[in-house]
Amino acid sequence: KQEVTQIPAALSVPEGENLVLNCSFTDSAIYNLQWFRQDPGKGLTSLLLIQSSQREQTSGRLNASLDKSSGRSTLYIAASQPGDSATYLCAVTSGSRLTFGEGTQLTVNP
Amino acid sequence: GAGVSQSPRYKVAKRGQDVALRCDPISGHVSLFWYQQALGQGPEFLTYFQNEAQLDKSGLPSDRFFAERPEGSVSTLKIQRTQQEDSAVYLCASLKQRLMNTEAFFGQGTRLTVV
Numbered sequence: 110k111q112e113v114t115q116i117p118a119a120l121s122v123p124e125g126e127n128l129v130l131n132c133s134f135t136d137s138a139i140y141n142l143q144w145f146r147q148d149p150g151k152g153l154t155s156l157l158l159i160q161s162s163q164r165e166q167t168s169g170r171l172n173a174s175l176d177k178s179s180g181r182s183t184l185y186i187a188a189s190q191p192g193d194s195a196t197y198l199c200a201v202t203s204g205s206r207l208t209f210g211e212g213t214q215l216t217v218n219p
Numbered sequence: 220g221a222g223v224s225q226s227p228r229y230k231v232a233k234r235g236q237d238v239a240l241r242c243d244p245i246s247g248h249v250s251l252f253w254y255q256q257a258l259g260q261g262p263e264f265l266t267y268f269q270n271e272a273q274l275d276k277s278g279l280p281s282d283r284f285f286a287e288r289p290e291g292s293v294s295t296l297k298i299q300r301t302q303q304e305d306s307a308v309y310l311c312a313s314l315k316q317r318l319m320n321t322e323a324f325f326g327q328g329t330r331l332t333v334v
Binding site for chain 1: 223225252254259260261262263264267274275278310312322323324325326327328330
């Protein structure tokens with residue numbers, strides 16, 4: 110059974126800092142990995158999708174990497190802003206489902 | 220529509236009441252998922268449809284939960300005889316193609332509170 114772990118569970122940083130969120134998974138037989146953002150009381154917004162054959166994807170200030178063999182992904186956020194405050198979830202696609210981690214709750218302080 | 224639409228956004232049910240949650244996926248999307256998200260946790264898989272076929276329902280927690288997608292578009296998640304532990308946000312996602320190839324788009328969710 111696929112298990113996904115996200116570290117840290119919560120993170121508080123001052124505005125302008127670069128930061129890294131971590132995601133690990135137990136079964137490397139995945140199709141892809143997706144990072145999502147969730148604001149309080151809202152649904153999930155897709156940030157980046159990395160196919161299993163890819164090593165990284167970039168979108169604006171976000172960069173996600175994937176090391177399938179070691180079962181790890183990182184989400185790098187450059188020059189963080191208060192508007193980046195949210196919960197960040199990673200999900201791996203394998204079998205017939207996406208399996209989610211518990212999320213990292215990020216707070217960026219002005 | 221522009222995105223995945225779920226209704227109602229909020230539902231309060233008395234314990235023992237039946238509820239029906241609706242998901243309108245992005246037009247033309249083949250795959251559809253239902254997830255359950257408890258407060259402070261990540262979403263947990265409930266069931267997966269490819270067109271009208273329910274390919275995986277192993278995540279449904281009990282036989283009180285039932286999902287359908289009769290015409291391969293709109294899907295309904297039904298919960299019979301609701302219990303307090305059913306209180307959660309129910310999320311629907313759709314994908315343009317089969318699971319392994321494409322990005323999942325989620326709706327805003329339905330927050331179910333059982334009192």
